[in-house]
Amino acid sequence: MKRLILSLFLCSVLSAFSLAQRVPTSHLMPLPSSVVARDGRLVVNQQFTFALTGYHEPRLDHARQRFLNQLRLRTGIPLHPDSKDSAKATLLVKVEHGSSPVQRLEDDESYKLEITSEHAVLNASTPLGALHGLQTFLQLIEVGPDGFFLPAMSINDQPRFPWRGLLIDVSRHFIPLDVMKRNLDGMEAVKMNVLHWHLSDNEGFRVESKRLPKLQEMGSEGLFYTQAEIKDFLEYAHDRGIRVVPEFDIPGHSRSWVVGYPEIASGPGPYRVERTDYSQDPILDPTQERTYKFLDTFIGEMAGLFPDAYFHIGGDEVDGKQWDANPKIQEYMRTHTIKNNADLQSYFNARLQKIVEKHGKIMVGWDEVLHPELPKSVVVQSWRGQKSLAAAAKDGYRGILSYGYYLDLMWTAARHYAIEPMSDDAANLTEEEKKRILGGEACMWAEFITPENIDSRIWPRAGVVAERFWSPQNVTDVPSMYSRMNDLGRQLEYLGLTHVSNYSASLKRMSGTDDVAELRALGEVVEPVKDYTRMDTAPALVNASTPLNRMVDAVEPESEEAREFSLLVDEYIKGRFSDFRAASQIRSQLEQWKSLDPQLEPTLEKSYLMKELRPISQNLSALAAVGLQALDYLQNGSRPAQGWASSQAGLINNSRKANADLMLMVVSPIEKLVAATGNQQGSTP
Numbered sequence: 001m002k003r004l005i006l007s008l009f010l011c012s013v014l015s016a017f018s019l020a021q022r023v024p025t026s027h028l029m030p031l032p033s034s035v036v037a038r039d040g041r042l043v044v045n046q047q048f049t050f051a052l053t054g055y056h057e058p059r060l061d062h063a064r065q066r067f068l069n070q071l072r073l074r075t076g077i078p079l080h081p082d083s084k085d086s087a088k089a090t091l092l093v094k095v096e097h098g099s100s101p102v103q104r105l106e107d108d109e110s111y112k113l114e115i116t117s118e119h120a121v122l123n124a125s126t127p128l129g130a131l132h133g134l135q136t137f138l139q140l141i142e143v144g145p146d147g148f149f150l151p152a153m154s155i156n157d158q159p160r161f162p163w164r165g166l167l168i169d170v171s172r173h174f175i176p177l178d179v180m181k182r183n184l185d186g187m188e189a190v191k192m193n194v195l196h197w198h199l200s201d202n203e204g205f206r207v208e209s210k211r212l213p214k215l216q217e218m219g220s221e222g223l224f225y226t227q228a229e230i231k232d233f234l235e236y237a238h239d240r241g242i243r244v245v246p247e248f249d250i251p252g253h254s255r256s257w258v259v260g261y262p263e264i265a266s267g268p269g270p271y272r273v274e275r276t277d278y279s280q281d282p283i284l285d286p287t288q289e290r291t292y293k294f295l296d297t298f299i300g301e302m303a304g305l306f307p308d309a310y311f312h313i314g315g316d317e318v319d320g321k322q323w324d325a326n327p328k329i330q331e332y333m334r335t336h337t338i339k340n341n342a343d344l345q346s347y348f349n350a351r352l353q354k355i356v357e358k359h360g361k362i363m364v365g366w367d368e369v370l371h372p373e374l375p376k377s378v379v380v381q382s383w384r385g386q387k388s389l390a391a392a393a394k395d396g397y398r399g400i401l402s403y404g405y406y407l408d409l410m411w412t413a414a415r416h417y418a419i420e421p422m423s424d425d426a427a428n429l430t431e432e433e434k435k436r437i438l439g440g441e442a443c444m445w446a447e448f449i450t451p452e453n454i455d456s457r458i459w460p461r462a463g464v465v466a467e468r469f470w471s472p473q474n475v476t477d478v479p480s481m482y483s484r485m486n487d488l489g490r491q492l493e494y495l496g497l498t499h500v501s502n503y504s505a506s507l508k509r510m511s512g513t514d515d516v517a518e519l520r521a522l523g524e525v526v527e528p529v530k531d532y533t534r535m536d537t538a539p540a541l542v543n544a545s546t547p548l549n550r551m552v553d554a555v556e557p558e559s560e561e562a563r564e565f566s567l568l569v570d571e572y573i574k575g576r577f578s579d580f581r582a583a584s585q586i587r588s589q590l591e592q593w594k595s596l597d598p599q600l601e602p603t604l605e606k607s608y609l610m611k612e613l614r615p616i617s618q619n620l621s622a623l624a625a626v627g628l629q630a631l632d633y634l635q636n637g638s639r640p641a642q643g644w645a646s647s648q649a650g651l652i653n654n655s656r657k658a659n660a661d662l663m664l665m666v667v668s669p670i671e672k673l674v675a676a677t678g679n680q681q682g683s684t685p
């Protein structure tokens with residue numbers, strides 16, 4: 001089935017891009033801003049040579065090394081890439097001048113890549129453009145029967161937005177630096193240029209402070225990054241053209257701060273980073289001077305550690321209960337005519353902004369920080385809706401969009417892809433106001449991620465968000481996106497990301513066997529429950545020490561099998577049941593699903609971790625049996641007995657319900673087959 005659908009996709013990709021623009025860009029993600037196809041192909045073989053000319057810095061040597069490692073891995077060719085005559089190199093990279101030593105939002109990231117059958121020339125004004133162009137080159141390599149090649153073309157590329165970020169929360173579950181680094185490699189591959197590092201939250205404070213050491217000593221359970229480790233990590237990011245914006249979330253989300261320093265909290269304490277206790281939601285006390293003195297010390301230290309110009313202070317979801325309950329705070333509000341908690345947070349933000357600015361940084365905050373008193377220099381990150389992005393831009397603030405890009409909500413790639421920063425209210429902004437929208441960030445919140453499954457929650461879907469920020473606004477074709485995202489998914493594994501490989505490994509561990517073919521097949525037609533359902537249904541389980549080792553933690557956020565099956569069923573119905581090939585593909589798929597439960601039963605029943613999958617496995621088999629009956633009717637051109645279709649409603653509705661925090665994703669297409677039996681011309685028995 002997969003192959004047929006893939007060829008349908010390729011046809012639509014080729015018609016969308018080759019015919020319209022004559023460009024074979026079917027492997028690129030993000031798509032470049034402009035591509036013109038040329039005749040011929042550039043062969044990559046043992047004679048491949050690489051030369052760097054023009055401006056030079058060590059980062060370019062590192063990029064060359066990484067590029068060649070990938071090329072060797074991809075092609076299996078033992079390369080001897082040094083070219084004596086750079087003008088004759090197979091790939092010549094020319095960089096005009098350096099970029100700023102600390103990467104800036106304003107840096108030029110454009111590049112031009114000219115590929116002919118003789119050679120390729122990559123021109124960039126700065127090393128950043130060269131990094132991006134090298135990634136494009138790697139994505140374009142195709143394998144043929146006689147070796148490897150790139151189709152000839154001219155690419156002229158630059159990002160649509162200068163801020164193209166990925167947030168990774170390392171507080172809820174600590175993510176070690178090797179895992180962080182491979183995710184930076186993934187970001188580089190899709191030209192994302194900001195890692196937003198959510199370094200503190202209630203569940204853990206993850207950075208070593210030398211001046212305020214009780215932050216990590218008492219607030220991290222030993223899971224934090226030393227300053228030396230952070231410096232090394234920042235270099236790794238810089239090498240890949242990625243800025244790192246640290247976030248220290250205050251005044252809410254701050255339990256880990258006040259475990260060691262209860263004197264800056266608004267309530268009496270004592271506090272713990274105790275992972276199962278969610279009754280405490282401490283917030284900092286904005287009415288006492290020592291809070292600001294503390295923050296001055298802390299931010300001063302962190303401003304020295306993190307070179308980026310931007311510094312994120314969080315500011316979201318401030319639960320004002322501790323302010324309401326504290327008589328001193330209430331008295332302060334009265335004497336300073338602060339009317340409510342929003343105004344108190346605004347007072348806090350105004351003082352905080354001065355501290356951040358004093359240490360040479362530009363403050364960033366979540367959209368709750370928007371308030372008439374907020375200084376215009378603050379960058380606002382919209383997460384609660386798109387309206388605040390446009391409202392902020394109208395009021396003179398620069399903004400970034402994260403609403404619609406929360407990867408933890410387990411949405412489909414298409415749903416993320418459809419979110420457009422410049423739509424709705426933003427579409428009506430003036431040109432001047434539009435310029436204030438800097439881009440956006442995909443967000444990986446860590447309630448349900450571990451070092452093991454984080455890659456599969458981020459990739460390849462983050463590539464789709466990266467495309468939204470990089471490519472022109474009219475790049476919206478969904479079949480093309482899926483086809484290219486699947487290519488990207490494969491390529492990202494070559495970088496050491498584990499979003500694919502982790503799946504089988506998890507199933508083997510769960511089942512205690514190597515033979516996981518049937519379990520795999522079951523896992524491939526389910527998806528984790530969406531939005532905050534998992535948090536809402538099992539709040540007691542949501543803490544950083546919960547072992548995330550169930551099927552829901554292993555399966556992909558989006559079922560490619562179910563998506564393809566659904567398309568196939570749609571095609572079959574649209575073709576009035578005459579496509580014999582589609583029918584036989586549907587049949588063989590349904591037969592496989594029908595036979596799964598009897599095969600899986602012994603494995604599921606004897607496994608503590610997998611017993612919970614039995615109802616979903618039974619539903620799948622039962623549904624597949626109904627689907628096969630429906631297909632029989634459709635293929636024979638006969639109508640079922642009166643009431644047959646409606647008598648399946650109970651099973652269909654039951655199969656739609658979440659089980660084991662999983663959704664069975666083939667219910668709708670099977671329901672369509674059942675419904676179609678009533679819509680055909682055939683005879684009634």
Ligand code: ACM
Nearest residue numbers: 316317366383445
């Ligand atoms: C957020 O999701 N509270 C920023």
